[in-house]
Amino acid sequence: MSSNHHPPARAPAQGSGQSAAAALALLEAVRQDLSLVSLPLALPAAGQARQEARNALAQLDDYILPRYRSLDAPLLAVVGGSTGAGKSTLVNALVGHPVTRSGAIRPTTRQPILLHHPADAGWFEDQRILPTLSRIRGTLTTDVVPASRAGVTLDAAAVSSLVLVADRAVPHGIAVLDAPDVDSISDDNRKLAGQLLAAADLWVFVTTANRYADAVPWKLLLNAASRDILVAVVLDRVPAEAEAEVSADLRSLLDREGLGSAGLFIIAETDLDALGMLPPAAVEPLRTWLHSLAADAAGRGQIARRTLNGTVKALAGRIGSVARAQDEQEQAAAGLRAETLTAYRDAETRILDATKDGALLRGEVLARWQDFVGTGEFFRSLEQGIGRLRDRAGAFFRGEPAPAVKVEAAIESGLQAVILDEAANAAEQADKRWRADPAGRQLLGTEDLSGAAMDFPGTVAAEIRAWQADLMELIRTEGQEKRTQARWLSFGINGLGAALMVVVFSMTAGLTGLEVGVAGGTAIVGQKLLEAVFGEDAVRRLARKAREDLHQRTRKLLAEEQRKFLDRLPEVPADRALLARHVEALTRLADTA
Structure with a gap:
């Protein structure tokens, strides 16, 4: 069932109306020109560059352009992490009742579920963000449900849709998205997890006491550092006797990799109740942190700008690698x-x-x-x-x-x-x-x-x-x-x-x-x-x-x-230096915003 709430008028991203219009014009030109890039020759760097081009286009569509057009939209906090880290259990605990799947069968997150305050529904019901995912309206239930059903009616159709659930337990101004495992056995799930994390304003990254040094999560955390995105790291299922040692080691790793400003939240190893829920106190520090962010409109705007600017700078780097690959092709x-x-x-x-x-x-x-x-x-x-x-x-x-x-x-x-x-x-x-x-x-x-x-x-x-x-x-x-x-x-x-x-x-x-x-x-x-x-x-x-x-x-x-x-050779772009000039313009945009 759709909500009757509508978002406020969309505000320009930053600066004067003229500068915001110029920024949008630049980004749309970048998207258009990037979509025309062809790297058909079998060169060593071509495969990676093609993926970079696809990722750059997806991030423009999923995050950069929507956020530039709507800086005052609610923040999107994506909950991601490794298989079995407890992401869905964490999300359920944050809202105080089961709304997402959790269980021993992997992967458990069949479709991404986006939880939002009812007043924020209009921001997510259209294709403003993540336009390639169709929308399914989920409903909350007061019935006691097993974890395998999770309180949301899910479509069985793979991962081509986004389930929207309006819940007053979610603070107004921040939406929470439960993403698939970043190291899922399913290729589709892994790709979707990457896409959702790239569309986030902030990350809530969940790992465990025995998995926090795994390579795949750290690759994504380093990507977050390159985007200057706000990150909260949740260390789950930590034995009491190991908390001091493990948390210190994780903090050291974060500092070394440029993520020293990331918030670190520890969830002790504890038993779940009959509904698979954590005790409310276990996630209270994280819940309080999210609610404090939501309550500060100016702070939310700063977070959005910080992530946006970092993402644009990272985009410039991606396009730079595509430009170099294009030069090699030529x-x-x-x-x-x-x-x-x-x-x-x-x-x-x-x-x-x-x-x-x-x-x-x-x-x-x-x-x-x-x-x-x-x-x-x-x-x-x-x-x-x-x-x-x-x-x-x-x-x-x-x-x-x-x-x-x-x-x-x-x-x-x-x-x-x-x-x-x-x-x-x-x-x-x-x-x-x-x-x-x-x-x-x-x-x-x-x-x-x-x-x-x-x-x-x-x-x-x-x-x-x-x-x-x-x-x-x-x-x-x-x-x-x-x-x-x-x-x-x-x-x-x-x-x-x-x-x-x-x-x-x-x-x-x-x-x-x-x-x-x-x-x-x-x-x-x-x-x-x-x-x-x-x-x-x-x-x-x-x-x-x-x-x-x-x-x-x-x-x-x-x-x-x-x-x-x-005739078998690829066409040479009319303006060979076009992508390189976009890189310079995007770098200036990120530096001056």
Whole structure:
């Protein structure tokens, strides 16, 4: 049954309205940017950083943002501790009757139970704090109930809800939350215990005379010290003869770990009554302490500010570790990217070298070119002058167009083979380098990327034909002038195109000249032929444009191939320093609040 009480108007956290608004804007921006952080690479620190990011987001939602928006909300005292420490028994004793589960079966706290004064109900019935937990309204009963029922009707649905119990025995201004065991055998319970403790304004930490030095509780206590949270340590079931020694040792441990200001409450070993209740006197000092805190509104505000500021400072540290992990991810991704780009850039260099040193003019290309020009006849023509060469070639070209097409086909086949071979080499190198890196190995998984894509040969062939078509268009455009039109028409577009391709593949001196490579006189034939039609300067310009076009097309082909690697890399944040700046801003906020 819901209460009719409503909380007062929510007050800004601290300072002026403007500064409070700025603080909230900062925290909401931090939450938004942190939610977008992705750490997908398998790096040593990634798992811990992902958990830090999740914890930071949860603490923003569960505690920091709600508390900044409502500094005057009741304090939340979370009762936590080890398995069997007596947390539920302690809570029952604080209110004077059974309201939580206690017993020998572990874990006993199936769902967290939040006890509050009826006047404070409105602060907890909505999702102001712990928004991921649904609310269940529990009811008190005057009937005598066994410990296994605990006076509250509980849902059996794991730990996804928070049971609210209104009880006038709880002081107005402080709510008490009975949390699961911090070292529970249930993973869900352990996670929930951590979440609830992170949402607390103050901790009531329960341990026993024989468990107070356990590692798990102390890890959480050190976390409390980092948040500067108010802590009350309850040492339960202490034999009378050991009280002085045990309490002194525990106090020494607290002092050493920066928790010297923590309140220490001793509960002597004693028998429970029929309802599993401690004697009221056993918890009177703790009850009095809680009631005194609740009665002091100004004191509650100071406690809330202290915990809030400490939590924001701890948040800055968490985000700092996430920022460092993000930097490591970006550096690892950049390394994998660089390895890929290097492999394909080297392939590009080798392809271009093969297209300008005459290597492509061997074998089939050379044979088709010699078939096309008629090797003996053309070399004799060179000795007799370029004029007679033009006349003989013109007659040959007009009568035999098919051999020119064979030259184009041979060049396409040879160039395709070079590009495919070098692209495969690049893929093999990139795959090898990625698999040598844990992050790259994770991104590749079981997929083999060491060869070219299935459709790459067809794509390369189409790109080469497009280059050849553009080269023909260059010749057609160059031959539109009246003074060259007749000579261009006499030789034919395919013949001139074949000649220009041979010239392009024999360029060993860049774009400053048309020196010939290994094909020797074969390339001279094409060069002199083109010069006879267009002139030396025009031929140099045509060859430069054709080579630049081929270079761009080769680069585009390899760029598309390397995407199978690069597309697996995580996106780089637009603002890499964003989280680091948030760390600085949060630190200033905690220091100046």
